[in-house]
Structure formats: C-alpha cells, structure tokens
Amino acid sequence: MSIPFIDFSEQYGTTKEEIQAGLEKVFQKGDFILGQAAKDFETSFANYCGVKYGIGVNSGTDALYLAIASLDIQEGDEVILPTFTFIATALCVSYAGATPVFVDVENDTYNIDPKAFERAITPRTKAVIPVHLYGQAADMTEIVAIAKKHNIKIIEDAAQAHGAKYQDKRIGSLGDVACFSFYPTKSLGAFGDAGMIVTNDPKINEKALMLRDYGRQGRYEHKIKGYNSRLDTVQAVVLAAKLKHLDQWNQMRAKNAAYYNESLQNVKGITTPKLKSDRTHVYQTYAIRVNAKRDQIMEALKSKGISSLIHYPIPLHLQEAYKELNGRRGDFPVAEALADEVLSIPMFPHMTRQQIDVVCAALKELV
Numbered sequence: 001m002s003i004p005f006i007d008f009s010e011q012y013g014t015t016k017e018e019i020q021a022g023l024e025k026v027f028q029k030g031d032f033i034l035g036q037a038a039k040d041f042e043t044s045f046a047n048y049c050g051v052k053y054g055i056g057v058n059s060g061t062d063a064l065y066l067a068i069a070s071l072d073i074q075e076g077d078e079v080i081l082p083t084f085t086f087i088a089t090a091l092c093v094s095y096a097g098a099t100p101v102f103v104d105v106e107n108d109t110y111n112i113d114p115k116a117f118e119r120a121i122t123p124r125t126k127a128v129i130p131v132h133l134y135g136q137a138a139d140m141t142e143i144v145a146i147a148k149k150h151n152i153k154i155i156e157d158a159a160q161a162h163g164a165k166y167q168d169k170r171i172g173s174l175g176d177v178a179c180f181s182f183y184p185t186k187s188l189g190a191f192g193d194a195g196m197i198v199t200n201d202p203k204i205n206e207k208a209l210m211l212r213d214y215g216r217q218g219r220y221e222h223k224i225k226g227y228n229s230r231l232d233t234v235q236a237v238v239l240a241a242k243l244k245h246l247d248q249w250n251q252m253r254a255k256n257a258a259y260y261n262e263s264l265q266n267v268k269g270i271t272t273p274k275l276k277s278d279r280t281h282v283y284q285t286y287a288i289r290v291n292a293k294r295d296q297i298m299e300a301l302k303s304k305g306i307s308s309l310i311h312y313p314i315p316l317h318l319q320e321a322y323k324e325l326n327g328r329r330g331d332f333p334v335a336e337a338l339a340d341e342v343l344s345i346p347m348f349p350h351m352t353r354q355q356i357d358v359v360c361a362a363l364k365e366l367v
C-alpha cells in the first residue's frame with residue numbers, strides 16, 4: 001500500500017458542490033479581487049479566531065510582512081523569532097530592513113523558549129514572532145508577560161495552527177496581530193496562494209488594509225506607499241467552504257495523532273510529539289524524532305511507498321541566506337538537534353487506521 005504525505009481528495013468530495021456553486025457566482029459576477037465572498041470570508045475567519053478584524057492577503061509570507069510594516073518596524077529595529085521554523089518567519093523582518101534575532105526552542109514543544117526570548121531583548125527589540133509550530137501553540141502566557149514588561153509587540157505566526165486553542169482561546173487572538181497562511185497543504189488550504197492577517201487593533205487593521213491595496217484610502221488617493229497583496233475572491237470561495245469543516249477535520253487529525261502516539265509510544269528510537277495540557281494541537285504536521293539513521297529510515301520508507309518529509313533540516317541561523325548574521329553550529333543546540341532528528345510522517349484528516357498501521361509497522365521495523 002503506498003501512502004501519500006497528504007491526500008485531500010476526501011475534503012474535496014465534501015466541499016465540491018459548495019465550492020462549484022460559489023465559483024459559478026464569482027465567474028458570473030466578475031468581482032475577482034476582494035469581491036463579496038472575500039469580504040464575507042474575512043469576517044467569518046476573524047469571528048472564528050475570536051478577533052475583530054481579518055485582512056485577506058496574497059500569502060502567509062505577505063501576511064507576516066504587512067503585519068511587520070503595520071507596526072512601523074524598520075531598519076535598525078530587531079525582531080526576535082525561533083531559529084527552528086520556516087524561513088518566511090524571518091524573511092518578513094528582512095523585507096522591512098530590520099534584523100531578525102534568532103533564539104532557541106523548547107525541547108518538548110519545539111516552540112520558542114520564553115527564557116531565550118527574554119535574554120535576547122535589547123533596546124532595539126520591537127517585536128517577537130512566536131510560531132505555533134506543527135499546530136501546537138507556543139507558551140503564550142510567558143511570552144505575553146515578557147513582551148508587556150518590555151513593551152514589545154507580539155506577532156503570532158499562526159501559519160500551521162488554524163483552529164488550535166491555548167487556555168481555551170483560539171490562536172490568532174493571543175498577541176497584537178496574527179498571520180495565517182492558506183497555502184494548499186496547510187490545515188485550511190486554498191487552491192493556490194492566500195493568507196490573512198487578524199487583529200483586534202483598529203490601527204493595525206487600518207494600516208494593513210492600506211498596505212495590501214497600494215496604500216490607498218479613496219480610489220486614487222494614496223496615503224502611504226503600499227503593495228498589491230489582496231485575497232482573491234476565487235480562493236475565498238474555496239476557503240469559506242472548507243472553514244465550515246475545519247474543526248471536524250482538526251478533530252480527525254487529533255484522533256489520527258492519538259493513534260500514532262499509542263502505536264509508537266514504546267518504540268525505542270522514536271519520540272512522539274509532546275502535548276501540553278493547557279492547549280490543543282491541530283497536527284498540521286505530525287513529526288516524530290528518530291535517531292541518527294534518519295536518512296536511511298526515509299529512504300526505506302520511500303521504497304515501501306510511504307512519503308515523509310523534514311520540517312526543517314536547517315535552522316535559520318545556519319541558512320546561507322542569513323550568513324551575514326554569523327550564526328554558528330553550536331549556537332542553538334536544541335534547534336540543531338531537532339533539525340537532525342525530526343521526521344514528518346503522513347498526516348491528513350481522512351487517513352485510515354489501516355494506513356497508520358502500515359506506517360507504524362514500517363517504522364518499527366526500521367528504527
């Protein structure tokens with residue numbers, strides 16, 4: 001049995017009729033950019049997160065960059081973020097001419113270590129970007145307390161955690177502003193690139209609305225130099241149809257993860273994900289830790305038709321793109337060990353127990 005890393009065909013089956021009817025309306029009406037369906041989706045997604053405003057943009061990366069720009073972060077400023085994340089978390093800081101400051105992550109949740117965040121604060125620090133990696137919220141109580149004490153803004157990188165909860169609040173509502181990606185493989189995925197900024201702050205909302213749309217307020221009155229980064233209506237139709245099922249799909253992911261955990265818990269050489277008791281994990285990615293034989297394990301899985309991936313093999317401080325920051329091996333030991341050991345195995349809502357059994361049997365044989 002060959003097992004894909006993700007398979008969203010069942011999701012399409014469930015939402016197909018609604019998507020096709022919605023698209024037909026958009027095609028008839030022709031309101032392709034920020035049309036009615038896009039505005040409606042902004043409202044429903046903001047409501048879903050428990051915040052006032054949703055600003056639809058072109059991608060998760062743009063959401064992060066426009067959030068940074070909305071906070072007036074610029075050259076000379078520093079923004080603290082975990083080194084163990086996707087590079088977009090840092091790129092948004094660089095686009096603004098500011099400096100990303102990398103810190104290490106926690107050994108159990110793989111999320112930003114609040115103590116490391118506090119140690120990295122300087123008079124130039126303007127913001128921190130906690131990433132809710134793989135679908136589990138970062139330690140927001142600690143991060144909020146430290147950020148308040150030092151007057152630092154919090155930008156949640158929520159690109160992997162749609163619908164996750166922290167102390168009964170949705171992620172996306174825990175900082176000053178939060179950024180979502182709707183890249184097709186995310187838990188809430190469009191049929192192309194899309195993203196959203198969500199916030200309770202009317203000033204951030206106002207600025208982000210201008211920034212995504214050429215800096216304009218009237219049709220041809222431009223208050224600031226903005227960009228072209230708007231959520232298109234076609235993607236919004238897809239996302240609105242899928243949003244109605246998101247909680248159910250997240251529950252299905254959690255069930256699959258529980259079954260994985262149970263099947264792999266006593267296997268020597270495998271560490272399963274740790275879930276903190278005050279939050280939920282939505283398992284956009286199910287990553288285990290394996291020993292040094294990871295490459296061989298991946299190859300052997302592949303020969304059995306089982307897909308796996310590494311999120312992420314190189315921490316940001318060791319990326320060539322950031323060589324000017326002079327990161328060295330040894331700077332962030334937890335992140336470096338994770339980069340060598342994590343392995344993401346197939347995970348999607350409609351995965352069957354039989355498929356999970358096949359993956360686990362293969363892993364048990366290999367480690």
Ligand SMILES: *Cc1c(COP(=O)(O)O)cnc(C)c1O
Nearest residue numbers: 059060061086088159181182183
């Ligand atoms: C996917 C992702 C992004 C970028 O989102 P895009 O929509 O692909 O631009 C940013 N941060 C994290 C943590 C991500 O996983």
